[in-house]
Amino acid sequence: MKNKKHLAIIDTPFNVDYSNGNISGKSVINPIKKIKDLQNIFEDKQAFKNIDGDKIIYEVQAILPVEEGREGGLFYGKTIIHPGKVGNEYFMTKGHFHQKVDRAEFYWGIEGEGMLLLMDKNRNTWAEKMHPGSLHYINGYIAHRTVNTGTTKLSFGACWPSDAGHNYQEIMDNGFSARLKEIDGKPQLVSTQQ
Numbered sequence: 001m002k003n004k005k006h007l008a009i010i011d012t013p014f015n016v017d018y019s020n021g022n023i024s025g026k027s028v029i030n031p032i033k034k035i036k037d038l039q040n041i042f043e044d045k046q047a048f049k050n051i052d053g054d055k056i057i058y059e060v061q062a063i064l065p066v067e068e069g070r071e072g073g074l075f076y077g078k079t080i081i082h083p084g085k086v087g088n089e090y091f092m093t094k095g096h097f098h099q100k101v102d103r104a105e106f107y108w109g110i111e112g113e114g115m116l117l118l119m120d121k122n123r124n125t126w127a128e129k130m131h132p133g134s135l136h137y138i139n140g141y142i143a144h145r146t147v148n149t150g151t152t153k154l155s156f157g158a159c160w161p162s163d164a165g166h167n168y169q170e171i172m173d174n175g176f177s178a179r180l181k182e183i184d185g186k187p188q189l190v191s192t193q194q
């Protein structure tokens with residue numbers, strides 16, 4: 001039959017549970033980052049060694065409807081960072097610039113309390129508070145890392161262009177210019193610059 005698709009009503013391909021941001025649907029990928037995947041991310045090397053390498057620090061669910069690197073598409077994700085610290089530094093993501101460095105991204109808070117750490121090309125670093133309902137526009141050229149400063153899991157959503165890519169190397173080599181640590185019982189941004 002001609003024009004069959006034109007009149008079709010089809011099943012919803014993806015669903016989001018708004019109580020916790022969980023994504024379901026075909027081809028949801030679920031990468032997991034354990035402490036052993038996060039070498040050289042945290043400052044306190046001794047505290048890092050004392051944690052079981054298989055301990056899960058964060059988990060991502062993502063829908064990549066087009067091939068990564070292709071121009072014009074959008075990706076959608078949810079990240080859960082478990083609560084905890086390495087020494088006095090909170091659990092956090094690796095953090096990245098985009099490989100196509102001008103590409104932007106939205107993040108939004110779903111569950112828990114945290115901070116979005118942002119750093120520009122001149123290594124100026126600042127943090128935005130994340131909480132359920134917080135919305136964050138991350139401009140191109142800005143490195144971004146999320147930190148769970150609370151005692152429960154931090155969940156947040158993300159939407160980014162399919163050709164953005166991840167540049168982890170810059171952060172692996174030089175880190176951010178500040179770290180989020182618990183000092184006197186509260187989160188504080190501590191400069192790493194001399």
Ligand code: M6P
Nearest residue numbers: 060077078079093094095096158
């Ligand atoms: C968000 C998005 C993803 C990213 C993930 C984890 O869901 O920004 O692109 O992969 O957070 O962050 P990272 O890649 O820095 O570990």
Ligand code: ZN
Nearest residue numbers: 098105144160
């Ligand atoms: Zn990104």
